[in-house]
Amino acid sequence: MPTYRETILAALHARLLALPAAALRGDVLPERVPAEGLLILRDGEPGEPEVTLSPLAYHYQHRAEIEAVVQGSDRDAAFDTLTASVGSALATDRTLGGLCDWIEAEAPRTVDLPVEGAASLKAAVIPVVLHYSTADPLG
Template sequence: MPSTRETILAALHARLSALPATALRGEVLPERVPAAGLLILRDGGPGEPEVTLSPLHYHYQHRAEIEAVVQGANRDTGFDTLCAGVGAALAADRTLGGLCDWVEAEAPQPVDLPVDGAASLKAAVIPVILHYSVPDPLG
């Protein structure tokens, strides 16, 4: 049985997979970026929990990251569309079907990355904070 953390990350990946862009989890950047863009979910880490003792619960603010990448002539518009799609997907259900207490994204810091012999990439990391509580830090 998967842990709460894994279940939440899988649900986040499924939510990203519903977007037109290709959504991967924990993969390396492929040689080609699809025309609709690319999203790579990085699991990140849960950080130090706050603990309540009665009943015992660990309250996490897990910081995952989504790498958003576009390439092509209209990369500024494509990047904006990709980020807006991620925002809309998260806003549609801030609890990922009741799996966590709240999901929120932070603003991306886009950069242009030159590529030898090809159109440059526009990319950013979108931090996503997953708020959830568990009775066991390994569960």
């Protein structure tokens, strides 16, 4: 049985799979970027929880990351479309079906990456903060 943290990350990945871009989880950047773009979900860090004692609960602000990558001649427009679609997907249900108290993305940190013999990549890391509580930090 998966942990609560894994259930939340799997739900976030499922939300990304519904987008037109390819969505991977924890994979390396492939040699080819699909025309629609590529998203790679990184599990990130749950951080130090706040703890309440009665009842015992661990309250996390887990920072996952989504790497967004596009390639091609119209990279700026494709990148804008891709990041906007991620924002819309997260905004449709900010609780991931009741798994989280709240989920929100932060502004993307963009970078242009040259590729020898091909069109350069435009990429960004989009931090996503998942607010949730659990009774067991390992469960």
